[in-house]
Amino acid sequence: MSAKIIDGRQVSAEVKDRVAAEVAEYVAGGGRQPVLATVLVGDDPASHVYVSNKLKACEAVGIGSVHHELPAETSQDDLLTLVRALGEDDGVDGILVQMPPPDHIDPDVVIAAIDPAKDVDGLTATSAGLLAGGRPGLVSCTPAGVIELLDHAGVELEGAEAVIVGRSNLVGRPLISLLLGRNATVTAAHSRTRDLAEVCSRADVLVAAVGVPKLIGADHVKPGATVIDVGINRTDDGLVGDVDFDAVADVAGAITPVPGGVGPMTIAMLMVNTLSAAKARAK
Numbered sequence: 002m003s004a005k006i007i008d009g010r011q012v013s014a015e016v017k018d019r020v021a022a023e024v025a026e027y028v029a030g031g032g033r034q035p036v037l038a039t040v041l042v043g044d045d046p047a048s049h050v051y052v053s054n055k056l057k058a059c060e061a062v063g064i065g066s067v068h069h070e071l072p073a074e075t076s077q078d079d080l081l082t083l084v085r086a087l088g089e090d091d092g093v094d095g096i097l098v099q100m101p102p103p104d105h106i107d108p109d110v111v112i113a114a115i116d117p118a119k120d121v122d123g124l125t126a127t128s129a130g131l132l133a134g135g136r137p138g139l140v141s142c143t144p145a146g147v148i149e150l151l152d153h154a155g156v157e158l159e160g161a162e163a164v165i166v167g168r169s170n171l172v173g174r175p176l177i178s179l180l181l182g183r184n185a186t187v188t189a190a191h192s193r194t195r196d197l198a199e200v201c202s203r204a205d206v207l208v209a210a211v212g213v214p215k216l217i218g219a220d221h222v223k224p225g226a227t228v229i230d231v232g233i234n235r236t237d238d239g240l241v242g243d244v245d246f247d248a249v250a251d252v253a254g255a256i257t258p259v260p261g262g263v264g265p266m267t268i269a270m271l272m273v274n275t276l277s278a279a280k281a282r283a284k
């Protein structure tokens with residue numbers, strides 16, 4: 002293996018330390034402690050783990066939290082009532098509704114009910130529009146975490162060829178805007194891309210956000226490229242990314258592992274967003 006490993010656990014710990022110091026400074030300067038409200042509907046075990054990790058991170062960095070746990074049969078209207086009430090609650094700075102909700106609830110309708118000023122997941126149309134327009138706003142946590150990792154690894158983005166595989170609203174699309182904002186030359190590949198290996202092998206920076214285990218092999222990667230694997234796929238062999246790590250690590254210059262790469266960054270960036278929402282609301 003020749004690639005340098007980009008350690009998401011280490012970078013995420015550094016980001017959280019930074020947020021903890023900034024929260025302490027903000028509160029010492031007379032600011033109210035930032036508060037994140039989390040909402041979890043139903044009993045999906047993975048969602049419970051995600052929310053509990055987010056609440057632990059809040060505690061670790063000195064951000065307050067209020068958690069709302071609703072039964073799986075909660076109606077969409079009742080959920081919307083709660084989300085709107087949190088939007089009106091002056092003591093709440095960030096609202097996180099754990100996705101996906103149960104099948105009878107439309108996630109887009111729920112997202113639309115979130116006050117954009119408290120949209121710490123960066124999912125509302127307002128947040129997406131600000132990002133697409135290159136204006137400041139709350140940025141979706143996973144793509145923001147990808148940029149943080151690239152910066153930490155010292156990857157030059159200005160003028161770089163960046164290829165993102167995946168164009169979801171959650172990851173791929175925000176990343177297009179973030180990388181464009183950093184003056185990369187950005188290509189978005191997806192399921193209809195004709196020759197994925199050829200497109201990917203142009204990249205100085207290759208981001209895989211697909212959801213197909215080990216889709217990206219050595220033949221997709223330019224020697225020396227930086228490869229960021231957003232994928233989290235549960236397989237019989239355990240958690241696997243979208244990148245065939247062992248094969249690609251022999252070709253890439255730097256690579257994120259799964260687990261321990263992008264995953265830990267998402268929660269760290271949620272902490273960053275909650276603090277910045279609190280500061281913006283206080284102004």
Ligand code: NDP
Binds near residue numbers: 143166
């Ligand atoms: P989506 O399913 O919403 O999007 C997948 C994207 O991949 C689509 O744009 C799709 O193309 C594209 N795609 C699917 N198959 C292929 C293929 N064979 N070749 C090229 N492109 C393909 O997924 P998400 O963006 O939500 O998530 C992607 C992965 O990232 C998942 O593994 C998910 O678990 C993980 N993830 C990890 C997070 C973390 O914290 N680390 C957070 C969020 C997601 P098309 O648009 O044409 O259908």
